[in-house]
Structure formats: C-alpha cells, structure tokens
Amino acid sequence: MSAKTAGTPPVSATTSKRPAGTLYRGREGMWSWVLHRITGVAIFFFLLVHILDTALVRVSPEAYNAVIGTYQTPIMGLGEVALVGAIVYHAFNGIRIILIDLWKKGPKYQRAMFYVVVAVWVITMLAFVPRHLMNVFGH
Amino acid sequence: MSQTIEAPRTPAIPNRSKGTNWEKWGWIYMRASGVLLVVLIFGHLFVNLMVGDGVHAIDFAFVGGKWSDPFWQVWDGLMLWLALIHGGNGMRTLVNDYAHNRGLRGTLKIAILIAVVVLIVLGTLVITTFDPCPAGSPADLLPSICKGL
Numbered sequence A: 001m002s003a004k005t006a007g008t009p010p011v012s013a014t015t016s017k018r019p020a021g022t023l024y025r026g027r028e029g030m031w032s033w034v035l036h037r038i039t040g041v042a043i044f045f046f047l048l049v050h051i052l053d054t055a056l057v058r059v060s061p062e063a064y065n066a067v068i069g070t071y072q073t074p075i076m077g078l079g080e081v082a083l084v085g086a087i088v089y090h091a092f093n094g095i096r097i098i099l100i101d102l103w104k105k106g107p108k109y110q111r112a113m114f115y116v117v118v119a120v121w122v123i124t125m126l127a128f129v130p131r132h133l134m135n136v137f138g139h
Numbered sequence B: 001m002s003q004t005i006e007a008p009r010t011p012a013i014p015n016r017s018k019g020t021n022w023e024k025w026g027w028i029y030m031r032a033s034g035v036l037l038v039v040l041i042f043g044h045l046f047v048n049l050m051v052g053d054g055v056h057a058i059d060f061a062f063v064g065g066k067w068s069d070p071f072w073q074v075w076d077g078l079m080l081w082l083a084l085i086h087g088g089n090g091m092r093t094l095v096n097d098y099a100h101n102r103g104l105r106g107t108l109k110i111a112i113l114i115a116v117v118v119l120i121v122l123g124t125l126v127i128t129t130f131d132p133c134p135a136g137s138p139a140d141l142l143p144s145i146c147k148g149l
C-alpha cells in the first residue's frame, strides 16, 4: 500500500527529486534529527552514571574523591569535550525543534536555523574547549 | 520519474473523545522541560567546568560547598527531575520506534521506568539528606564552612 503526504503533490508532478512537505526526510531536516537522537541517548546514559557517581558524596569524602578523580584524567577530559559537544548540540537543536513546531515561520526557516545551530555550537565550543583542556592538562 | 511513499507503519487510531491525551502532554513536556533544561544545564556546566579551575577543582569539598546553599539544592533537584523524566520519555519514543517485538517493547519500557524512578529517589535523597561535614572525616577533605563546627 502506498500513500502520499496529505496536501502535497506527488513527486512526479513536480521538478523535485524527493517528496515535498517532508521536513524529516533527507538533507538537513533528517540529519539534524539523527544527531538529536544519538546525542539524546548518549546524554541519557551519561546521566545515569553521573547520578550514581555523585551519590558517593553520601558514602564518604574519600569514596567520592577517588571516583571523581578519574574524571580529571586526560582521557576523560577528552570524553568531557565530546559530552559537552553532544549536550550543546542537543540543547540548541532542541530549541530549533521547538521553533519549528510553535513558530509560524519555523518550518520555512528550518534549514537556516540548522546552520544557526551549527554556528552557535562552534562558538560555544570555542569558548569551552581551550579553557577545559587547560584545566585538564595544565596541572 | 515517479515515486511512491510507503504508508506510515503506525495504523491510524480513531479519534478519542474522552480520557487524557497522555501523548500530547508528553509532547508538551518535552518542549517545556527542554527550555528549562537549557538554563539549568548550561548554568551547571558553566559553574562546574568554566569557573576557577573547572573540572580539576571538583571534589567533596566543592560539592559540599554548593549543597550547603539551598539555591544549588533547588537548582540540582530541578535538573535531576526534569532531565531524567525528559530523557526517560525520549528513550520511550526510541523503544516505540525500534523495538518491533511487543514483549521486548514492554520489557524495555519497564526497565526505563525503573531506572528513572530509582535514580530520582536516590538523587533526591542525596541532595536533601546530604551532610557537608560528616563527623570523623579529615578536615582537609571538607568544605571551609565546616571549620567553625
């Protein structure tokens, strides 16, 4: 069985190579969503671990310090860069999703907004990464 | 060139006239919590990773100093609840999308629910019952507010 998207012409009736009116099929619309999914899952699993390690403050100062010390090694420092990168992308793209859904012109500007997300991500990471790496490697 | 699009997998569900539309409230929750989480998480990352020595300065004394202040207790408590429910509900969406076997789908969603409930209870207890100056601990591991005690 097949059906076309409500209210849009079949691709054969247009000059387009892909179906119209499908924001989440192909190109920026789809890849932004794939990344949003992957980052969401990664952050969720990190959050599970992060609550458990923080709960060690209730065991003893020594137990907490021993575990949190492993977050301050160079390897983990690089992992934190990846984690913050994932969170910052998910956060900014999340705002883009909200604007697509709630702002009248959101769907029209979804592609432009994706590049705004990328640009603001780069700026945020430029502010974060050098400072963080100094804290990790400078001691 | 002609192209046909497969009908969506999800069968059409007839309009319901009564009962709460939980999917709608889930959808709204994802967006409302998302907006709040931007502020909470960015504030959290800034204070813990950017200010002072960043990740290098995090130890028991650092956490003890923060949670001696009700402001950070409320901040972290809100972040805990909002993020776990947001993430858990998001994971539920993924299970619905990818787990095609009915039994597996149910099992995975129960597992997500248990993980979220257990961690919310654990995290809330830790934030509310936390003692920044536990008796018998070496003073150099404790926050400075413990000195006068």
Ligand code: HEM
Binding pocket: A036, A037, A039, A040, A041, A043, A044, A047, A087, A090, A091, A092, A094, A095, A097, A098, B027, B030, B031, B033, B034, B035, B037, B038, B041, B083, B084, B086, B087, B088, B089, B090, B091, B093, B094
């Ligand atoms: C930083 C602020 C955040 C914002 C603005 C945000 C925003 C969003 C939005 C708008 C959605 C889409 C919901 C939908 O399509 O109905 C979403 C999905 C999701 N979020 Fe977040 N989120 C944030 C933080 C988090 C955190 C901390 C986690 C993990 C604990 C997380 C995990 C997820 C997951 C797993 C999904 C489902 C992905 C999918 O359905 O494709 N998010 N988020």
